[in-house]
Amino acid sequence: MTVRHFLSFMDCSSAELRQLIARGIELKALRNRGVLHEPLRNRVLGMIFEKASTRTRLSFEAGMIQLGGQAIFLSSRDTQLGRGEPVPDSARVMSSMLDGVMIRTYAHEMLTTFAAHSQVPVINGLSDDLHPCQLLADMQTFFEHRGDIRGKTVAWIGDGNNMCNSYIEAAEQLDFTLRIACPEGYEPNPRFLERAGDRVQLTRDPREAVAQAHLVSTDVWTSMGQEEETRLRLAAFKPYQVTAELLDGAAPEVLFMHCLPAHRGEEISHTLLDDPRAVVWDEAENRLHAQKALLEFLIKPPLHA
Template identity: 80%
Template sequence: MSARHFLSLMDFTPDELLSVIRRGIELKDLRNRGVLFEPLKNRVLGMIFEKSSTRTRLSFEAGMIQLGGQAIFLSPRDTQLGRGEPIGDCAIVMSRMLDAVMIRTFAHSTLTEFAANSRVPVINGLSDDLHPCQLLADMQTFLEHRGAIQGKTVAWIGDGNNMCNSYIEAAIQFDFQLRIACPAEYEPNPEFLAKAGDRVQIFREPKDAVQGAHLVSTDVWTSMGQEEETARRLALFAPYQVTRELLDLAAPDALFMHCLPAHRGEEISLDLLDDPRSVAWDQAENRLHAQKALLEFLVEPAYHHA
């Protein structure tokens, strides 16, 4: 299978990642100027959701339509990957009918197995391990507001979850320093930390992590599938709330990001998204533009070689 996949930021070279993000900015400009640009006319994206979604579904579906193609939404009720039909068989059949497949799932192995059997590009729309499409949007947002992130310092506050893992990979690929503040038993996966070496430092105190940081990012304390842990997490993570006072310790030109949905009064203070340093709304919109650039990058070459 020769198709290129995007299951992780590590699937692209640093140069490819930068070109996708720059392209996202160009496509955003085209859309803002009302220019019709349809390089993926008659291309079809299949979207498999095992986890619910707002931004991922909207951005991929609207993105394909804007690029002249179409997207087919398969809800958890419509598809039960691996229930009855092996994932590999699903991939063989679906990839004969589609031009690309986006999967939002629990186990990362679902993605790798699907991709291994797919003749078309497979995109990770979020797994329990990683959320690379969100990082494309985050990196595009930083570039738009502050220029290159290379050599800068980023602080991640809260759970060492899939978003945190993708930030670790971003630190490697985009060449920045990452400081993670999290409770002891919620550190990110050691495999990701090992890959990053001295680019990543772990802290217990949020104020130590944000000191002089150019970007501060967080996420909800309880992710999908962890609902039964909510009460325990609320107590444990309480000292990790990002507030305006915490941001004051960061660099004077620091930005704040949150991949949304946000729980105001939990991982962020009630007023944080209204702070001028917050770029969460631009960040959310950029999912659309960054993913359009990704789709163009992955699907168009396949079309030309067909």
């Protein structure tokens, strides 16, 4: 049987993504009712972190425990990957001992190379190109609050980064319109834009992007690995701060999301996370539930289960 990976939103069909979102909502309800659900008992997830994390580590580790399995945290200092062992060699060895591998890294090529040599599912916990697990949580949050996102309008304000690229893929797969407002020189990867076609619109004006939008999302202006560009980025992105006043131009039922951590006073105004239209805390919690649905979907349960 072919091993399924989740390196991008394109690794699942539209129907499968909707099933994952619905299952995440179900698993959240089970946990809130105190129902024990352990389909992955005796299953082990390896977690390779080349980039620091709060939400990714907590959600995957807690998620595996809640599903009855275990998770092993591996930083660059903990494996021979950090000492130059070829990725294919590490993939062959690790996947012979584990039931799944989650990788949070810089180069997306590291993920695709590892997956090509892995016997078990590989999950993209974040790369410089994409952040599909965050998009699962974002979409679950929208579905919980507003129903299906099909036919809706989403605005992305700020850097055309990995989150923006994943929003482009989500627009393709879940059938919504995406407007991206970013300064010149900070556009998303052209290959994602070309594939999405007229489903995605690019503008320099945040107000134009937000007009009557049902969801507005943003991210930090300086991502990990870009610290030397901070001064230039702060100047370029200053007109792109998301404020309560900017949200006033959106649809009355608009939701605001941010994948966190947030820099108050930079990409968002100081009080925006307290705005009733902001659902960032639900969004953060949903990393746990959406990823539990993903783990349940990808990792085979024990034969006796």
